[in-house]
Each structure stands twice: as C-alpha cells, then as structure tokens.
Amino acid sequence: MVSLTFPDGSVREYDDGISGKDLASSISKSLSKKALAFSLDGDLMDLADPIPHDGQVAIITRNEPQALELIRHDTAHVMAQAVQELWPDTQVTIGPVIDDGFFYDFAREEPFSTDDLETIEAKMHEIIKLNAPFTKEVWSRDEAKAYFTEKGELFKVELIDAIPDDQELKIYKQGDWLDLCRGPHMVSTGQIGTGFKLLKVAGAYWRGDSNNPMLQRIYGTAWSSDKELKTHLHNLEEAEKRDHRRLGREMDLFHFQEEAPGSVFWHDKGWRLFQTLIAYMRRRQDENDYKEVNSPDMMDKGLWEKSGHWEKFGEHMFTTQTPDDRVYCCKPMNCPGHVQIFKNGLKSYRELPYKIAEFGKVHRYEPSGALHGMMRVRHFTQDDAHVFCTQDQITKECVELNQLILSIYKDFGFENVIIKYSDRPEKRVGSDEVWDKSEAALKKAVEAAGLTYELNPGEGAFYGPKLEYVLRDAIGRDWQCGTVQVDLNLPGRLGAFFIAPSGEKEHPVMIHRAMFGSLERFCGILIEHYAGRFPLWLAPTQVAVCTIVSEADNYAQDVMAKLRAAGLNPILDIRNEKINYKVREHSHAKVPVLFVLGGREAENGSVSIRRLGSKDQTVMAIDEAISALQEEATPPDMRT
RNA sequence: GCCGCUGUAGCUCAGUGGUAGAGCGCACCAUUGGUAAUGGUGAGGCCGGGAGUUCGAUUCUCCCCAGCGGCACCA
Numbered sequence: 001m002v003s004l005t006f007p008d009g010s011v012r013e014y015d016d017g018i019s020g021k022d023l024a025s026s027i028s029k030s031l032s033k034k035a036l037a038f039s040l041d042g043d044l045m046d047l048a049d050p051i052p053h054d055g056q057v058a059i060i061t062r063n064e065p066q067a068l069e070l071i072r073h074d075t076a077h078v079m080a081q082a083v084q085e086l087w088p089d090t091q092v093t094i095g096p097v098i099d100d101g102f103f104y105d106f107a108r109e110e111p112f113s114t115d116d117l118e119t120i121e122a123k124m125h126e127i128i129k130l131n132a133p134f135t136k137e138v139w140s141r142d143e144a145k146a147y148f149t150e151k152g153e154l155f156k157v158e159l160i161d162a163i164p165d166d167q168e169l170k171i172y173k174q175g176d177w178l179d180l181c182r183g184p185h186m187v188s189t190g191q192i193g194t195g196f197k198l199l200k201v202a203g204a205y206w207r208g209d210s211n212n213p214m215l216q217r218i219y220g221t222a223w224s225s226d227k228e229l230k231t232h233l234h235n236l237e238e239a240e241k242r243d244h245r246r247l248g249r250e251m252d253l254f255h256f257q258e259e260a261p262g263s264v265f266w267h268d269k270g271w272r273l274f275q276t277l278i279a280y281m282r283r284r285q286d287e288n289d290y291k292e293v294n295s296p297d298m299m300d301k302g303l304w305e306k307s308g309h310w311e312k313f314g315e316h317m318f319t320t321q322t323p324d325d326r327v328y329c330c331k332p333m334n335c336p337g338h339v340q341i342f343k344n345g346l347k348s349y350r351e352l353p354y355k356i357a358e359f360g361k362v363h364r365y366e367p368s369g370a371l372h373g374m375m376r377v378r379h380f381t382q383d384d385a386h387v388f389c390t391q392d393q394i395t396k397e398c399v400e401l402n403q404l405i406l407s408i409y410k411d412f413g414f415e416n417v418i419i420k421y422s423d424r425p426e427k428r429v430g431s432d433e434v435w436d437k438s439e440a441a442l443k444k445a446v447e448a449a450g451l452t453y454e455l456n457p458g459e460g461a462f463y464g465p466k467l468e469y470v471l472r473d474a475i476g477r478d479w480q481c482g483t484v485q486v487d488l489n490l491p492g493r494l495g496a497f498f499i500a501p502s503g504e505k506e507h508p509v510m511i512h513r514a515m516f517g518s519l520e521r522f523c524g525i526l527i528e529h530y531a532g533r534f535p536l537w538l539a540p541t542q543v544a545v546c547t548i549v550s551e552a553d554n555y556a557q558d559v560m561a562k563l564r565a566a567g568l569n570p571i572l573d574i575r576n577e578k579i580n581y582k583v584r585e586h587s588h589a590k591v592p593v594l595f596v597l598g599g600r601e602a603e604n605g606s607v608s609i610r611r612l613g614s615k616d617q618t619v620m621a622i623d624e625a626i627s628a629l630q631e632e633a634t635p636p637d638m639r640t
Numbered sequence: 641g642c643c644g645c646u647g648u649a650g651c652u653c654a655g656u657g658g659u660a661g662a663g664c665g666c667a668c669c670a671u672u673g674g675u676a677a678u679g680g681u682g683a684g685g686c687c688g689g690g691a692g693u694u695c696g697a698u699u700c701u702c703c704c705c706a707g708c709g710g711c712a713c714c715a
Contacts, residue, residue, distance in 0.1 A: 103710095111644055202710030203643025210712040214643050217710070249651080258688075258706045313715055333715060367641050367713060368706090376714080461715060485715095512715095549672045576672075584676035598674055610675060617675065 076102040082123035101221035131190030132175035196222035244527040262378030269540035295337025330363035357385035374524035387511040398445030422459035430489035548598035555602035
C-alpha cells in the first residue's frame with residue numbers, strides 16, 4: 001500500500017502500483033481528463049508512471065503553475081519533430097525549458113531563416129492536432145547508441161555516453177517520432193494547445209563551449225492559454241519601450257556612433273544624470289571615511305605584468321606605443337594605481353583601514369559581440385574603491401560595506417537584492433593557503449552580516465573570492481552591480497606593506513569594492529528601471545516652464561530665475577506654439593513637472609502645475625510650488 | 641570572437657539595374673491659442689565603406705565596418 005497526502009491535507013491509502021492516471025480517475029472523471037501529469041513530493045512524473053512510494057501527491061492540470069514546465073518541454077519536442085519532418089537531414093541535440101519558454105538546438109548545414117519559423121509553427125500545429133500520445137520506453141545503452149548512430153544523430157550518441165551508467169536511458173515517443181529525454185511529459189501532444197510562438201533563431205555552441213561546433217538554436221515561448229501568450233508578447237513589447245538605447249535617443253541623453261564602438265557620447269542631459277549619481281556617491285563615500293583619489297589612465301606595461309593583469313587579460317587591454325618605444329596600457333582596473341598611492345609614503349598599522357575611492361574610467365577591449373548599449377561598453381567609469389586593512393579587520397570592513405551597499409540601492413528603489421558568493425576560479429594567482437584564508441574571511445563576513453547568499457563556485461576574480469550584488473528591477477530583470485572582493489594576492493605582488501605594531505613589515509589585505517559597478521551601465525539600468533520617468537532628484541530636466549501667450553513671457557523669465565535660485569534645473573518654452581503642442585512635446589521628453597503660465601498666472605503670481613503621467617492641473621502660488629519641488633528634488637541621503 | 645539578420649533624410653520606414661520617396665522633426669511666414677499635434681511654404685541624401693559584374697549599381701556578387709538577436713567572454 002502507498003499512503004498519499006493530497007494538497008488539501010487529506011491522506012489516503014492506495015494499492016501498490018497505482019499510476020497517476022488511476023489516481024486521477026479515482027478522484028473524478030473530469031480530473032482524469034484534464035490531468036497532464038502528477039507530482040510526488042514536488043517532483044513531476046508521467047501520469048502513466050506507477051506511484052513509487054508514500055508522499056505528497058498532486059494531479060497537475062494546465063491551471064497549475066507547474067504545468068507550464070510540461071507544456072514548454074513538450075512544445076520543444078514537437079518543434080524538434082516538426083523540424084526533422086521538414087528537413088530530415090537535421091540532427092537534434094538538446095531542448096530545455098527556460099524562463100517563459102524553451103529552445104531546441106539543431107545541427108544543420110544551412111541555418112534557419114525567420115521565414116522558416118512560420119513554416120515550423122504550421123507543422124507544429126499539425127502535429128499537435130494529431131494528438132499522438134507520449135509514451136515512454138527504457139532502452140539499453142547499446143540499443144540506444146546503435147539506433148542513434150544509424151540515424152546519424154551523432155550528438156545524441158555523445159549525450160548517451162555522458163549519462164552515468166546507473167541512470168536509465170529513457171526514450172519518449174510521440175507518434176512516429178522519438179527522442180532521448182529524461183521526461184516527464186504530458187499525456188499527448190494535443191495537451192500543448194495553441195498558446196505558443198517561435199520567437200528567434202540564434203547560434204549556440206554545442207555544450208556551451210566555444211571550441212565546439214556551432215548549432216542552430218530556435219527560441220520559443222509557450223503558455224497554457226492563448227490569452228497568456230498574448231499577455232507575454234505584449235509585455236515583451238512594453239519592455240522594448242524601456243530599452244535604454246531607445247530612451248537615450250528619444251530623451252537626448254547620449255548616443256553611439258561607428259567611430260567609437262562601445263563608447264558613449266554623453267549629451268548634456270545624460271551627463272547631468274551621470275554627475276548627479278557621482279555627486280550622490282561622493283557624499284556617501286565621504287560620510288564613510290573614504291578618501292577620493294585619481295590614478296593615471298595609462299601606465300607602463302611592466303606594472304600590468306607585475307600585477308598579473310597582462311598575463312590574464314592582456315588580449316583585452318588597449319595599449320599604446322609612444323615615440324620613445326615604451327608601451328603603455330590604458331587601465332582596465334584601478335587597483336594597481338591605488339596600490340601605488342598606498343605605497344607612496346610608509347604606512348603604519350595605525351592608518352588602517354586605509355580607504356581610497358576613485359571614479360576611474362577604465363578601458364577594456366571587449367569582444368565585439370559582447371557590446372550592448374551602455375550595459376557592456378569598452379570605456380566605462382567605475383565607482384571603485386580599495387580598502388587596505390589587516391586580516392583582522394576584514395570582517396568588520398565587509399560588514400560595513402554590505403550595509404552601505406544595501407542602503408544605497410534602497411535610495412534608487414531597489415529593495416530586492418540577491419547576493420552571490422564566488423570562490424576560487426581555475427585561472428588564478430596565489431597559493432591555496434592564501435585562498436583558504438581569504439575565502440574563509442569573506443564567508444565569515446557574509447555570515448556576520450546575517451545575509452543569505454547563493455553559492456557561485458569557481459566564479460571568483462583571479463586574485464580573490466568575491467561577493468556580487470544583484471538588483472531586481474521594476475520589471476523583474478536581474479542586474480549584477482556591486483561587488484566586494486577580498487584580495488590577499490595583489491598587495492604582495494605589487495610590494496605593498498605597512499609597519500605592524502611589532503615593527504615588522506606586513507602586506508595589507510586589499511578589499512576591492514564597487515557599488516554602482518559601471519556608472520554607464522547603472523545609468524542604463526536606471527533608465528530601464530524607471531522607464532525614463534526619473535524621480536525628481538535624478539531627472540536631468542526637472543521643470544518645463546511653458547507659456548500660453550506671449551504676455552506671460554516676462555513672468556516666465558521671473559519663474560525661471562526663481563527655479564534656478566532654488567537649485568532646480570528648469571527649461572523655458574516661450575515658443576510661438578499652442579499649449580497643447582508644448583504639453584505633448586515635454587511629456588514625450590518625460591519632463592516630470594510642467595509649469596503652465598498664461599495671463600491669469602502672470603497676474604496673480606501663480607503657476608498651473610501638471611505632472612508627467614497625469615492630466616490633473618494644480619494651481620499654486622509660485623513660492624509655494626517651488627519650495628514643494630525643492631523638497632521633492634532633495635536627494636534621498638540629504639532628506640531630514 | 642562565433643552563428644544569423646540589418647544598414648536609404650535628424651528619427652521611423654517605403655522603394656527601384658537608368659544617380660530616390662513618405663510621415664514626424666528642422667527652417668521661414670502667418671496665427672497669441674488654457675493642458676498630448678494650428679495652417680502654409682521650404683531646405684535637407686556619396687542609399688554604411690571599398691572592390692567587382694555591367695554601357696550604367698542605392699539595387700546583383702565579394703570583402704570590410706557598425707548595429708541588432710543569441711552563443712562564448714566579462715579582471
């Protein structure tokens with residue numbers, strides 16, 4: 001007998017060997033019709049599978065969240081079948097479920113075109129209509145290998161070889177087509193429905209390794225209903241509207257051009273936002289005892305060889321040869337420069353922790369295919385800092401840093417922050433003893449701060465383990481921004497030391513940290529997070545002063561002067577245009593506040609205020625309006 | 641870097657083997673209008689760069705550059 005606990009908490013006994021299907025039928029006929037699969041202790045299983053042991057059981061219908069996983073997986077299989085029916089010479093490889101959908105990688109001489117997607121979709125609808133049942137078989141290794149070898153499915157053969165010996169080889173059939181698959185699947189292809197769409201074709205390396213051949217990947221999205229599909233496609237369109245590259249152009253913040261791939265041309269408005277961020281960060285750093293410094297943009301290659309950067313990243317550095325035949329490297333990081341500043345003048349243990357910060361512009365020759373708007377550029381500004389301290393101080397410093405970082409993110413409306421801990425990578429400098437020490441110290445700091453974190457094995461920097469701070473934005477996308485890295489290697493390599501209480505020389509520990517990460521990227525993230533509608537303190541243009549009639553022009557000039565005197569950034573619009581036109585234009589430009597001035601306002605010293613995104617108008621005395629805005633435009637860290 | 645797609649006016653996009661068009665924007669003129677487009681006139685282009693095929697290329701072919709979507713990479 002098996003004892004099964006249902007979602008409502010009830011417990012019932014069943015005969016051994018009862019399948020999910022039998023279970024569903026025993027509950028109700030309609031449930032058994034709607035059932036796609038079942039779950040045991042949270043794990044999905046084929047409806048036809050016998051229930052192997054006691055546990056929490058649930059019948060999965062298409063209304064359960066878990067159904068999406070099944071629908072997407074099955075859609076991927078049907079897509080693979082469709083592709084092979086259309087182009088029999090195509091090899092199938094893998095086709096997993098991903099966020100919002102699935103993909104399947106194919107090996108084929110000729111790549112798919114976007115037109116092919118429609119053809120494939122049509123074929124998929126045919127296959128789904130046939131409503132062939134998914135059936136599972138367990139094959140022997142030899143049988144499977146012989147079958148796929150004979151079919152010319154060499155990638156599948158490679159997959160079979162990679163499956164551990166103690167694991168069963170499962171084959172799922174749908175009609176005449178079959179695939180090696182770990183399952184589970186729904187009952188039949190008809191259960192997929194019509195809520196899917198193929199989205200794009202792309203290249204992808206076999207097994208994610210750039211040494212391997214490139215396969216053709218087709219991405220699709222799948223949902224349990226047409227309505228959900230429609231909503232998803234609509235969300236994609238909305239996300240496109242917040243794209244920082246688009247908004248950057250529309251709002252006249254910055255541009256890119258061919259002559260400087262991966263480099264930002266900042267326009268005045270964008271630069272104002274950038275400077276607002278720096279001013280904010282400078283205040284936060286000042287109050288946390290950082291000293292701001294500035295190190296050279298170019299330094300002799302020899303220094304980069306000593307630091308280890310040349311060996312690890314030389315191919316990704318910009319270099320320049322001068323007439324005197326010296327080779328200089330544009331700095332890809334600020335740390336070696338900061339070490340020189342630390343080294344200049346003998347340091348005592350009494351000076352530690354020695355905290356220096358720089359808004360340094362770094363240069364990295366990123367691979368062309370990696371460039372992406374401001375999110376991945378070749379020249380960017382880091383809010384970089386280095387804390388030189390003793391090993392005993394690591395924990396305290398990391399705990400403080402953590403508090404600072406989280407409080408900064410909060411000021412930008414990011415409450416949802418994930419922390420990842422990355423330990424030693426394969427390519428690294430320093431002995432294992434040093435790594436043991438620095439990993440233990442950083443881990444202790446996270447634990448002391450009471451943080452929950454995810455483990456990211458092997459993803460640390462080449463000189464030390466790191467914490468990464470990942471923000472979740474307004475539409476649920478994750479962005480890795482801040483980082484804290486404990487480094488027991490570089491100070492030694494670059495000959496930095498301090499005089500310990502004993503009078504002996506000791507190498508300090510270096511904590512590398514960035515909070516925004518890249519200022520350029522952070523601007524891009526903010527643009528997308530706020531969809532261009534910045535809070536007043538960040539908005540490059542805060543108020544547009546618009547006149548209705550030219551009689552109000554002089555008054556508008558007075559209003560402008562008052563706004564400027566209050567530290568706000570207004571623009572004046574006294575053009576010979578109708579007020580409708582001006583409102584429309586400034587709304588498109590996402591100016592947060594409009595002051596509309598006509599004869600009435602000029603006469604009694606008031607302004608008619610319209611906020612971005614609202615049709616309401618509020619009439620207020622000018623001084624009252626300005627002091628309210630002044631209050632609102634105060635950066636969050638300066639509010640009382 | 642790899643696979644695929646794209647590149648025409650400031651922006652969004654039509655178009656053709658015989659050196660180009662729309663809307664918006666811009667300039668000028670008229671209009672002084674109360675909260676998301678007032679009307680008229682006009683200027684604006686080496687059709688991403690280079691080579692080839694051709695009597696002739698923005699259009700066809702090849703190479704390069706850049707952008708876009710992925711993959712790989714990300715100190």
